[in-house]
Amino acid sequence: xxxxxREGEELILKLKPHPIAFMELxxxxxxxxxxxxxxxIYADELALKVxxxxxxxxVPIGYMSTLVWAFTIMIPFIVMFIAKSSIKWLAxxxxxxxxxxxxxxxxxxxxxxxxLFMGIVWxxxxxxxxxAHTYYITTDRIISEYKFIKEKTREISYQxxxxxxVEKGVIGRILNVGTIIPVSTAGLGLGGEIAAxxxxxxxxxxxxxxxxxxxxxxxxGRSPNVLFGVKDPMKVKEIISKEMxxxxxxxxxxxxxxxxxxxxxKTERKGESATGTVGDKPKGE
Numbered sequence: 001x002x003x004x005x006r007e008g009e010e011l012i013l014k015l016k017p018h019p020i021a022f023m024e025l026x027x028x029x030x031x032x033x034x035x036x037x038x039x040x041i042y043a044d045e046l047a048l049k050v051x052x053x054x055x056x057x058x059v060p061i062g063y064m065s066t067l068v069w070a071f072t073i074m075i076p077f078i079v080m081f082i083a084k085s086s087i088k089w090l091a092x093x094x095x096x097x098x099x100x101x102x103x104x105x106x107x108x109x110x111x112x113x114x115x116l117f118m119g120i121v122w123x124x125x126x127x128x129x130x131x132a133h134t135y136y137i138t139t140d141r142i143i144s145e146y147k148f149i150k151e152k153t154r155e156i157s158y159q160x161x162x163x164x165x166v167e168k169g170v171i172g173r174i175l176n177v178g179t180i181i182p183v184s185t186a187g188l189g190l191g192g193e194i195a196a197x198x199x200x201x202x203x204x205x206x207x208x209x210x211x212x213x214x215x216x217x218x219x220x221g222r223s224p225n226v227l228f229g230v231k232d233p234m235k236v237k238e239i240i241s242k243e244m245x246x247x248x249x250x251x252x253x254x255x256x257x258x259x260x261x262x263x264x265x266k267t268e269r270k271g272e273s274a275t276g277t278v279g280d281k282p283k284g285e
């Protein structure tokens with residue numbers, strides 16, 4: 001899939017996400033690789049210390065070292081699962097652990113060696129995932145192109161954008177990296193989060209349950225649908241805002257007015273030129 005520009009459409013900016021925008025992916029892969037190396041060297045020693053600490057001396061050292069390795073590998077996935085409330089992170093960690101143990105039983109390759117390889121593959125895939133995002137700012141629209149496992153293109157014309165939201169994290173503020181979320185008239189760029197509160201009152205053994213909630217709509221979107229983690233987001237927002245102004249009703253009217261003025265000027269010049277030519281003719285003609 002290749003982006004095709006319309007007739008008269010010009011490319012203003014072509015953007016890629018900054019690596020820091022996918023920091024959690026890179027850190028997870030790096031952690032798994034380093035933890036696997038440490039586990040390969042010190043797994044038995046750590047297993048003995050844990051067995052003594054928990055009083056589990058009856059558990060074979062081989063099983064204990066595998067448990068210690070598995071828990072160590074799962075740490076970043078558990079943290080991301082809690083932080084992002086996404087089951088995908090937990091599932092990814094479990095798949096990595098289970099696959100490494102299965103490989104050990106089938107081939108005899110240690111689980112730490114398998115997880116080391118998977119950590120390196122994770123890093124490579126993370127970089128491929130980052131490079132799969134491309135954003136185009138043109139004179140007519142914003143185009144988001146995504147090419148990873150599947151291909152996806154999303155575009156939004158400036159006249160349909162009602163708001164531009166810029167988000168920066170702590171590190172993003174330091175490195176001047178942020179995400180721009182175009183909010184459209186159709187609600188694209190908006191997501192919902194549900195907040196709820198519940199309670200129960202017992203009056204003379206009679207239960208009364210109450211639950212109340214609200215759906216909070218806020219600007220949000222997945223990386224293929226927004227300008228995710230771009231460098232100097234405020235400058236990019238300014239460029240988009242200028243193009244939005246050109247495509248607004250007042251901007252279109254201003255452009256029409258300017259074009260009419262140019263046409264009138266050309267007409268007047270032609271008229272003056274024709275008058276001057278007639279006036280310069282000899283009297284005898």
